[in-house]
Amino acid sequence: MGSYSLWQQEGIRLKQKVKTSSLRNNVTQNDVSSSTVQQQCVCDFVCLEVSLEVERAQEEWDALESIQPVLAEDLTPSPLISFNEALQHFQTTDLGDLLKSIQPTIRRTGLAAISHFLFGPPRIHKDLVEERDLVFAIAQCSLDNGQSVHMRVLQTIYRKLTCTRADCPRYGPHWENVGFQGSDPATDLRGTGFLSLMHTLYFVMDPEILPLAREIYKLSQHPVQNFPFCVMSINMTRIALHALREEVLSKECNRRQQVVAVLNDFYVATFLHLYQLWKSQQKTISDSGHVLKEVELFAKKNPKQFLKRLEGYLKERRAGTGHRTSPDTLSHSNPSPGDTGSRAGSQGGKEGKEMNFTGVCELPPEMEGEARLI
Incomplete structure (x- = not known):
């Protein structure tokens, strides 16, 4: 206690x-x-x-x-693509649905059909029909962002024209630098589809004609005589496609047993003629509609001469003798539309640059039986 x-x-x-x-x-x-x-x-x-x-x-x-850190040496651009590689892509692709909708020849009726049968150009050989149809199927094919080949073609065209090594964005104002009309090249391919890109690819990837492509591209950047290069190229494809459909190239295709190669050469020959006419006659964008129409009509009337003239031009280049800038060997009997105003038009270069470019497809169609321009 x-x-x-x-x-x-x-x-x-x-x-x-x-x-x-x-x-x-x-x-x-x-x-x-x-x-x-x-x-x-x-x-x-x-x-x-x-x-x-x-x-x-x-x-x-x-x-x-x-x-991951991205260094300059890690920015590997996509590999350039050759024309043959791109063509092989379409040759091995199922184009069945597109082939169903092509129109490889003009549908003629009545007297037009009889006249064409009796006096018109020869039909293309049967063994060339498949190659011809492939061309028209490619012209129905649109640009597909999901196809790596399509994107490589687009990048190759841009890089070869601008002499750059890096790839560019799929969309953007930079496409206007090479002559498309907006930020998306696909919107300019109406009527000729991917075939127009194939022709431009051929133009910039063939080492013999690349200098010509760059000369034309340089002229397209001129402060007064400027024009949208790729849109102009699309119009050259359209003219070539019309010529093939109207069978004015059939004789040459049969002779060479080729369709694609003949069409490529005709495209380049037509572009060469337009370039020399545009440069020598001081054409501006305001003259484009009439010039394109004139070039188309003249090319379809003189396909053999056009091709020979291209061959002569390339021979001169190989020989190192230079080349003429005026289309003298195929001079027209009449002055070109707009010649009288070409000088006046050249003084308003800035106004011309702001004008809408007029393509062949926007001009009034020429009729031959039921034939229409695409």
């Missing part, structure tokens, strides 16, 4: 001491407990904030680790 009393007394003494000490500091026991809880809450809140900051920092660091 004595020892228990001593412990009890000691406990009472300690309680009084704590109470006295608390009173001396003007703090009650409840205040001490409340202060402790508040301090603990503040500590927990600070710890939570720190944890969240650490977690966010870790996430940001993880994200940085997932980003």
